[in-house]
Amino acid sequence: PQFVKILDVPFINTTRAAFIQTLQNRIEKKEKTFVVTANPEIVMASLNDPVYKKTLEKADFITADGIGIVKAAQLVGQPLPERVSGFDMMLDLLQVANDKHYRIFFLGAADHVLQETLAKVKSDYPGIQIAGAQNGFFDWKDPVLPQMIKDSKPDLVFVALGFPRQENWIGGHIGQFNQGVFIGIGGSFDVFSG
Numbered sequence: 001p002q003f004v005k006i007l008d009v010p011f012i013n014t015t016r017a018a019f020i021q022t023l024q025n026r027i028e029k030k031e032k033t034f035v036v037t038a039n040p041e042i043v044m045a046s047l048n049d050p051v052y053k054k055t056l057e058k059a060d061f062i063t064a065d066g067i068g069i070v071k072a073a074q075l076v077g078q079p080l081p082e083r084v085s086g087f088d089m090m091l092d093l094l095q096v097a098n099d100k101h102y103r104i105f106f107l108g109a110a111d112h113v114l115q116e117t118l119a120k121v122k123s124d125y126p127g128i129q130i131a132g133a134q135n136g137f138f139d140w141k142d143p144v145l146p147q148m149i150k151d152s153k154p155d156l157v158f159v160a161l162g163f164p165r166q167e168n169w170i171g172g173h174i175g176q177f178n179q180g181v182f183i184g185i186g187g188s189f190d191v192f193s194g
């Protein structure tokens with residue numbers, strides 16, 4: 001099947017490499033995309049929190065973030081090929097973006113972490129166009145940030161606000177954007193810059 005449902009959450013049945021190609025195709029077509037990398041904590045939140053469940057329903061793709069989901073898929077007799085985590089995808093997408101000169105907006109983390117992340121991107125992935133950046137401690141009610149992201153015409157938006165903030169933020173704003181692959185990647189900037 002194309003999807004494997006675990007407690008009603010539809011996980012995309014894909015390898016990481018095939019999924020990165022899927023995202024690249026959507027970037028080329030400027031198709032706006034909301035990606036959630038879901039671990040067992042997210043599956044439980046979808047069971048217990050109707051608001052979070054509504055947010056998950058807005059996602060175009062939900063990937064299996066971690067071995068817990070891969071094991072659960074095996075248990076329900078519909079195995080998933082491998083885990084497709086946010087950090088691994090960030091590294092893959094940086095490589096693709098470097099080759100294709102994509103525009104990336106970086107949203108999230110403490111400011112010093114964000115600045116170190118940007119510095120590393122500039123030195124290690126010189127082909128990437130940094131569309132913009134904002135640390136993860138901002139006023140959610142201020143419309144300036146969504147407008148700035150929209151105006152920056154990003155191909156990719158890394159949203160590193162952690163669970164459940166990143167999904168809530170993307171779900172709450174995706175309607176305002178015309179383009180971009182938006183992906184929640186948790187604490188990946190901390191790992192990347194560390």
Ligand code: UDP
Nearest residue numbers: 108109110136137160161162163186187190
């Ligand atoms: N973070 C953020 N804004 C916030 C809270 C957290 O940008 O309001 C960042 C934090 O700096 C870290 C990432 O989100 O880079 C993940 O945070 P945390 O470890 O708290 O989240 P979780 O591990 O639960 O996803």
